[in-house]
Amino acid sequence: MLEQNLVSEVLKVARAGGAEFADLFVEDKVTSQLHLLNGGVKDAGGGNDFGAGIRVLYGTKVVYAYTNDVSRDGLRTIAEAVARANGFGGEVDASGAGGLDFRVAAPRKIYTVTKHPLETKKLEKLALAKRASAAAKVGHVKTIDVRYFDWVQRVLIANSDGLWVEDERVYSRLAVNAIAEDGSHRSDGAFLPGAGMGMEFFDGDLPERAGAEAARIANAMLYAGFAPAGTIPVVIGNAFGGVIFHEACGHILETTAIEKKASVFADKIGQQIAHESLSAVDDGTIPGAWGSSNFDDEGMPTERTVLIEKGILKSYMVDKVGEMKTGYTRTGSGRRQDYTYAPASRMRNTFITEGPETPESLIKQVKYGLYAKTMGGGSVTPGTGDYNFTVNEGYIIRDGEIAEPVRGAALVGNGAKDLMNIVGVAGDLARGQGMCGSVSGSIPADVGQPHILISEITVGGRA
Amino acid sequence: MNQLSFSQAQAFVLEAARKLGAKVEVFSSRNSSTSIQAYAGEVSEFKMSKRAGLGLRALANGAWGYSYTENLSEEALTRCLQNALENASLVAPEGHAVLAAHPEPPHVGDLFGEGLSGVTVDRKVAVALELDRAARAADARVVSVPYMTYTDGESEVAIANTEGLARGYKSNYAVQYAMPLVAENGQNKMGFDWQFSREFESLDPTKTAINAVQKSVARLGAKMPTTGKYPVVIENLCMATLLGTYSDIFNAKMVQEGKSPLAGKLGQRIGSSLVHLVDDATRPAAMASRPFDAEGYPSQYLSVIEGGVLKTFLHNTETASKDGVKSTGHASRYSYRGTIGIDTSNFYLEAGKNSKEALLEEIGTGLLLTEVKGTHAGVNEITGEFSLQAEGFWVENGKVTHPLENFTVAGNFLEMLHEIESIGNDLEFSPMAGAGSPSVRVKVLAVGGA
Structure with a gap:
C-alpha cells in the first residue's frame, strides 16, 4: 500500500521528539450494504474508508494521530504532530529515509476466502437478502428488515522495530429483524449471523435459516406475558447467550481495565475467580470466525488464549501497551475499529467451553426460574464489575420443565460474584456474532457458550 | 492519486453529475479533534485527528443510491459517482424522493465561539x-x-446539490x-x-x-432494594436518557415502516396533560443546534407533544412527501458514510414548576432513579417496554436515605408518558443521551432486586 522508504521516513519523523517506539496503521476498506424492507430495497450503499494512524510511545504514554490524507505530506504532518506532542520544540529532522530495515512478515492464512465480495455483483448479494426476507414471512410476522453487509479491510502495519505486516480481512453478515403483530400484540425477533469469510459464508440455506430464526423468535414472543422480577435461578441458552461472559468477565480481563486497576480481577492470576465447572477461552485463530484475524492490529499473529481453567484465572487479554504496563505477555489482542483509533486490548472470539451437563439436565435442576433461550446485548462498568444484558426470548421453568413464554427482561449482576454462581455447563457449545464497543471502537467479536445454569441472578421483569 | 481539496472535490462531483445528466446531492464534512487522557498525575493518551470525506446521494428513476469516499482523487470520486448511480438502480422507487434548493436557513446563534485555534x-x-x-x-x-x-x-459541513442548493x-x-x-x-x-x-x-x-x-x-454503602412496585422520581439526566432512547418512536420513517407504536396516533392524547415535548434545532447555545439538516433543509422549533397530545412526527423530505406534509428539517446522516435517516436535534421535555426535592416529598416512600444502563439492549422501541440496570436511592418520608445497587427498573415508556404526575424545574441536556429533561415523578415502576 505504501513504499517502505516512505514508511521508514515517516516513522523516523514520528520519533524525532524522543519517542522510543512508533507504529503506522494504514487502512483501505471497501464496504457494501443493502437494506430491504419487506423484500423491497430501501437503501443501497457502501464506500471506501481510507486513512492512516501513527502511534508513538513516550514510556507508556500513548500519542496517536490519524488522517485520511495518506500522501507523503499528509503522513509527515501527523508524524510531526506526534513528535511535538511531548514537549519537543526543536527542528524535526526532515532528511533521509529513516534507515529502518523492515522484516516483511510471511503471509498467514488461517482461512482462505473462496468467493470474494469485491468480485461479486450487487445483484447476487441482493438475491441472498431477498431469500432471507422471504423466509421470515411466517405466522404473524408483518414487518421484515434485512440488512446485508460485507467489507474488505486491507491493512499495512509497520513499526520502528522493523515489523512490516500486510493483510486483508473479509467480513460478511446478514441481519434479519422480524416484527410480529396480532391486534394489540406486538413482538420482535432478530438473528444476525456473520463471519470472517467471503460470500461462501452464505452457501447452502444460511439466508433461509436466518430469516426463519428471526421469525421464530417474534412469533414465540407474540402473546408472552411479563417476565418475573427478583433474584432467581436462570438457564441461559447457548451461542449468543455467551454475552453474559463477555460482559460479566471478558471486558474486565482486558489489560485496558487491568492496567488501571479498574478491574475486580486485577492481580488475581492463579486464583479461583469462578466456579470450578467454568473454563473460558479467547481465540483469534478460529478459521473464518467473525472475531478472527491473521494478525492483530499491532501486527502480532493472533493466538488462542485460555482465560479461565476450572475456575482458575490463567491469563488476561494483553496488547503491547498492556504488556508494558502490567508485565503480562502479549496475546495478540491489540484491536481497533479502524485507523481512527489507537489499538487496545480487546476480545476476539470469547466463549465458555463444554461441560458435562446437557441443556435438559440443567433445566431439570430448576424448580422455579427463567430459561433465557436467546439473548440481546449488554454492557459493563469495569471499575465496579456491575453488568447487564437482555433476554430476548424467555420461558418460565417450573418443576424442571419449560413452561410459558415471557417477554424480554434485563439480567443484572456483578461479575466477581456471579462467576461463582455459574454452577452447571452443558456440552452444546456454539458461537454468536456481535459488534463489541469499547475504547478502541466497535469491532466484530464472537461470544459463545453451551447452555449454562446460574444458581441465582437478578431478573428485571414486571410480573 | 492526486487528492483534490474539500471544495474542489464537491465541484468536481457536481460537474461530473451534470455532464451525465444525473441528479445528485453531495454531503461533505471534515473534522479535526484533540483528546487527552491523564492517569495518576500524568498524560496517558494524547490523540489528534483530521478526517474528511464526501458522501454522495444520486437520484435515478425515482430512487436514491448512496456511495462515499475518503479518497478525494478524481478517480475515486468518479468511481463513487458510478457506485451511487449503480446503487440507485437496485432500489425500489417509491415516488417520494425529493431533490430541491430548499428555503434559506435561519440564523441559529454562534456555533463556533472563539474557535480552538488559539488554545495551546x-x-x-x-x-x-x-x-x-x-x-x-x-x-x-x-x-x-x-x-x-x-x-x-x-467541524465543517457542506451540502450542495445539482438543483442549486449550496450551504x-x-x-x-x-x-x-x-x-x-x-x-x-x-x-x-x-x-x-x-x-x-x-x-x-x-x-x-x-x-x-x-x-x-x-x-x-454518594453511591457507597449501597444495598439491594426489595423487589416490588414503587412510585419513582426519575432524575433529569436519567429521564433524558430514556427520552433519547425512545426518540425513534417519533421518527416518521419508523412510523411509515410499521415499527413505531405511535402509528395512527397523530392528534390523540398519548401522555399526561403536563407533557410538552419539543425538538428545537435553533435553540441558542445548545449542543445539537444547526442551521439546517442533512439535506440542507432549514431548522425550526417543533412542538411534538402539546399538553399530552401528539402533534407531529419528525420528518425529512421523503417521509414528509409520503404523508403529504412539509419536512420538519430532521434529516440526519451519520457523517458522509451513512444514509439519510431521521433524528432529533435538541429534543427535550419542557420544564415544570417544582423542585426535585418537592417531587421527592410527593412520593413519600419510593425510589429516586439517577441512571439507567444498557439501553441499547434493554429497551424495545416496537412495544415501548423497557427493563434496565439502574442506579438510584431509596426515599423514605420524602428524603433520600441510602443508595441502591444491583437492581433493575421495568415499565413501558408509552404507559409512563400517561403516568407522569409531576414535572421538575431542573431541565438539563445530556450529551450522551442526545436529549434533555427535567426530573419527573411517575406513578409506578417495577423494581427487580432481592
Missing part, C-alpha cells in the same frame, strides 16, 4: 491533568480516575468528563460528571472533578 496544547493538557488531580484530591476514598477525557473538535456551517465543541473509582468497605462505585461548551475558557475541570467524586461517593 499545553492548556488542554492542563485541563486533563486537573480533572485527574482534583478528583484524586477531593476525597480519601478515591482509588483512581480510570476513565476521564478532555476532548475538543472543529455550509462550522461548529466546535470542548467536552470534559471524569469517572472516578471510589471504594469503601469492599464496595467499589463509580459515578461521573461532565461539561460541554463551545468556549474553551468556560471549562471548569476542578468543578467537574469534584462533582464526579461527590456523585461516586
Whole structure:
C-alpha cells in the first residue's frame, strides 16, 4: 500500500521528539450494504474508508494521530504532530529515509476466502437478502428488515522495530429483524449471523435459516406475558447467550481495565475467580470466525488464549501497551475499529467451553426460574464489575420443565460474584456474532457458550 | 492519486453529475479533534485527528443510491459517482424522493465561539491533568480516575446539490468528563460528571472533578432494594436518557415502516396533560443546534407533544412527501458514510414548576432513579417496554436515605408518558443521551432486586 522508504521516513519523523517506539496503521476498506424492507430495497450503499494512524510511545504514554490524507505530506504532518506532542520544540529532522530495515512478515492464512465480495455483483448479494426476507414471512410476522453487509479491510502495519505486516480481512453478515403483530400484540425477533469469510459464508440455506430464526423468535414472543422480577435461578441458552461472559468477565480481563486497576480481577492470576465447572477461552485463530484475524492490529499473529481453567484465572487479554504496563505477555489482542483509533486490548472470539451437563439436565435442576433461550446485548462498568444484558426470548421453568413464554427482561449482576454462581455447563457449545464497543471502537467479536445454569441472578421483569 | 481539496472535490462531483445528466446531492464534512487522557498525575493518551470525506446521494428513476469516499482523487470520486448511480438502480422507487434548493436557513446563534485555534496544547493538557488531580484530591476514598477525557473538535459541513442548493456551517465543541473509582468497605462505585461548551475558557475541570467524586461517593454503602412496585422520581439526566432512547418512536420513517407504536396516533392524547415535548434545532447555545439538516433543509422549533397530545412526527423530505406534509428539517446522516435517516436535534421535555426535592416529598416512600444502563439492549422501541440496570436511592418520608445497587427498573415508556404526575424545574441536556429533561415523578415502576 505504501513504499517502505516512505514508511521508514515517516516513522523516523514520528520519533524525532524522543519517542522510543512508533507504529503506522494504514487502512483501505471497501464496504457494501443493502437494506430491504419487506423484500423491497430501501437503501443501497457502501464506500471506501481510507486513512492512516501513527502511534508513538513516550514510556507508556500513548500519542496517536490519524488522517485520511495518506500522501507523503499528509503522513509527515501527523508524524510531526506526534513528535511535538511531548514537549519537543526543536527542528524535526526532515532528511533521509529513516534507515529502518523492515522484516516483511510471511503471509498467514488461517482461512482462505473462496468467493470474494469485491468480485461479486450487487445483484447476487441482493438475491441472498431477498431469500432471507422471504423466509421470515411466517405466522404473524408483518414487518421484515434485512440488512446485508460485507467489507474488505486491507491493512499495512509497520513499526520502528522493523515489523512490516500486510493483510486483508473479509467480513460478511446478514441481519434479519422480524416484527410480529396480532391486534394489540406486538413482538420482535432478530438473528444476525456473520463471519470472517467471503460470500461462501452464505452457501447452502444460511439466508433461509436466518430469516426463519428471526421469525421464530417474534412469533414465540407474540402473546408472552411479563417476565418475573427478583433474584432467581436462570438457564441461559447457548451461542449468543455467551454475552453474559463477555460482559460479566471478558471486558474486565482486558489489560485496558487491568492496567488501571479498574478491574475486580486485577492481580488475581492463579486464583479461583469462578466456579470450578467454568473454563473460558479467547481465540483469534478460529478459521473464518467473525472475531478472527491473521494478525492483530499491532501486527502480532493472533493466538488462542485460555482465560479461565476450572475456575482458575490463567491469563488476561494483553496488547503491547498492556504488556508494558502490567508485565503480562502479549496475546495478540491489540484491536481497533479502524485507523481512527489507537489499538487496545480487546476480545476476539470469547466463549465458555463444554461441560458435562446437557441443556435438559440443567433445566431439570430448576424448580422455579427463567430459561433465557436467546439473548440481546449488554454492557459493563469495569471499575465496579456491575453488568447487564437482555433476554430476548424467555420461558418460565417450573418443576424442571419449560413452561410459558415471557417477554424480554434485563439480567443484572456483578461479575466477581456471579462467576461463582455459574454452577452447571452443558456440552452444546456454539458461537454468536456481535459488534463489541469499547475504547478502541466497535469491532466484530464472537461470544459463545453451551447452555449454562446460574444458581441465582437478578431478573428485571414486571410480573 | 492526486487528492483534490474539500471544495474542489464537491465541484468536481457536481460537474461530473451534470455532464451525465444525473441528479445528485453531495454531503461533505471534515473534522479535526484533540483528546487527552491523564492517569495518576500524568498524560496517558494524547490523540489528534483530521478526517474528511464526501458522501454522495444520486437520484435515478425515482430512487436514491448512496456511495462515499475518503479518497478525494478524481478517480475515486468518479468511481463513487458510478457506485451511487449503480446503487440507485437496485432500489425500489417509491415516488417520494425529493431533490430541491430548499428555503434559506435561519440564523441559529454562534456555533463556533472563539474557535480552538488559539488554545495551546499545553492548556488542554492542563485541563486533563486537573480533572485527574482534583478528583484524586477531593476525597480519601478515591482509588483512581480510570476513565476521564478532555476532548475538543472543529467541524465543517457542506451540502450542495445539482438543483442549486449550496450551504455550509462550522461548529466546535470542548467536552470534559471524569469517572472516578471510589471504594469503601469492599464496595467499589463509580459515578461521573461532565461539561460541554463551545468556549474553551468556560471549562471548569476542578468543578467537574469534584462533582464526579461527590456523585461516586454518594453511591457507597449501597444495598439491594426489595423487589416490588414503587412510585419513582426519575432524575433529569436519567429521564433524558430514556427520552433519547425512545426518540425513534417519533421518527416518521419508523412510523411509515410499521415499527413505531405511535402509528395512527397523530392528534390523540398519548401522555399526561403536563407533557410538552419539543425538538428545537435553533435553540441558542445548545449542543445539537444547526442551521439546517442533512439535506440542507432549514431548522425550526417543533412542538411534538402539546399538553399530552401528539402533534407531529419528525420528518425529512421523503417521509414528509409520503404523508403529504412539509419536512420538519430532521434529516440526519451519520457523517458522509451513512444514509439519510431521521433524528432529533435538541429534543427535550419542557420544564415544570417544582423542585426535585418537592417531587421527592410527593412520593413519600419510593425510589429516586439517577441512571439507567444498557439501553441499547434493554429497551424495545416496537412495544415501548423497557427493563434496565439502574442506579438510584431509596426515599423514605420524602428524603433520600441510602443508595441502591444491583437492581433493575421495568415499565413501558408509552404507559409512563400517561403516568407522569409531576414535572421538575431542573431541565438539563445530556450529551450522551442526545436529549434533555427535567426530573419527573411517575406513578409506578417495577423494581427487580432481592
